[in-house]
Amino acid sequence: MKMLCSEAKIALQTFLLGFFVFLPIEFGNIYLNCVSLTENAMTISSATAVLCFVVGLLYRGYNFQIGIRAALLGAVFALGFYVRIVAPPNVKIFGSYMCIMAFFHFSEFLFIALIQPKQVSTDSFVINHSPQYVIAAITSWLEFFLECYFFPGMKQVYWLSSVGICICVLGELLRKASMLTARSNFHHLFWPTWTPYRAWNSLDHTYQHARPARTRENIAAISESVREDPTTSTRHRSQQLGISGTTLRRILHLHPYKIQLTQELKQADHQQRRVFVNWMLESEDGFSAKVLFSDETHFHLNGFNVKNLMIMCL
Incomplete structure (x- = not known):
């Protein structure tokens, strides 16, 4: 016993x-x-x-x-x-x-x-x-x-x-x-x-009779908070109001983004790039085959991402 x-x-x-x-x-x-x-x-x-x-x-x-x-x-x-x-x-x-x-x-x-x-x-x-x-x-x-x-x-x-x-x-x-x-x-x-x-047909689904998060009360509270101090971070604002960060971002129509460091291309840069390419091709036969450029760089109309650019010479 x-x-x-x-x-x-x-x-x-x-x-x-x-x-x-x-x-x-x-x-x-x-x-x-x-x-x-x-x-x-x-x-x-x-x-x-x-x-x-x-x-x-x-x-x-x-x-x-x-x-x-x-x-x-x-x-x-x-x-x-x-x-x-x-x-x-x-x-x-x-x-x-x-x-x-x-x-x-x-x-x-x-x-x-x-x-x-x-x-x-x-x-x-x-x-x-x-x-x-x-x-x-x-x-x-x-x-x-x-x-x-x-x-x-x-x-x-x-x-x-x-x-x-x-x-x-x-x-x-x-x-x-x-x-x-x-x-x-x-x-x-x-x-x-x-x-x-x-x-x-799902083990993750939990059926709940709960009120929707985006209620009029939540929208009004978030709007007033943003008017008083628009510089407050979403995390701190979420803690102040007792509203989840996901609900806060949905009400404010905020979407996550990633900051990229880019190099602006000016008008004179195009001519300089052409000169560089011609020099590279004329300097040595097969030179381009010995240079590897990564495909991680993001090119834009007026610039390119220099953070992920990698040039390796063999």
Whole structure:
């Protein structure tokens, strides 16, 4: 228990609490041969109310949110055994399903608390992580009981159900082993990542109901600031007004530019360049092949960029 964080301890204690509150009641019903659906429903409802009351006395706030979830999962886990024992033959397998599902959700929280104690939360139970999951679960329950009613023989192929239980157990063991192996690299963030990708085909898109940055208030504030002191830099003005630099530049219609050092070409320079070129060609055959001019220089109608000009003679 020393290795467990406080959230994990609360979850484990309340899960066992829910399990051991319901277990004696179930054995009592079995001993008394209580088979009435109404009596069982009243007993389970009363036990659930008592369990919630006890958890409410023991914990408050965030700890209660963890405790009540774990306690109810423990109760469902115990009820799964009860259903497996006393339910009609075509419903018995549903008890195994209850045990597997309850233990899965509880163990998800417990293992996240073990490997990522700083990231654990009530969402780590993954009970209602998406509407689709809830709809799928409820639909599967309806499907099961409809088949039990209309085709009871389908739910009494016990060897096939046993194979399914073994697959679930092996899958659970494999998942928990992978969580322990991945440790801090494991998380439940697939759904938040998939949602924007499905909506906008992009992982970088974040849908927000935010006001546009170029509002009348921002435009008026920037205009007044520029009139008062037009020499202030955009960075300093952005800090003063609390407006991003991008928004500031867009409102002012400013665009980034690069200063280039250029050499102005005068009217007499053209004749001098012609004289230089003729001298260069006449001085030595193949002289031009030995001179490399870079293509980084930017030439203009009245000048050229001298910063990047490179002349290398071989």
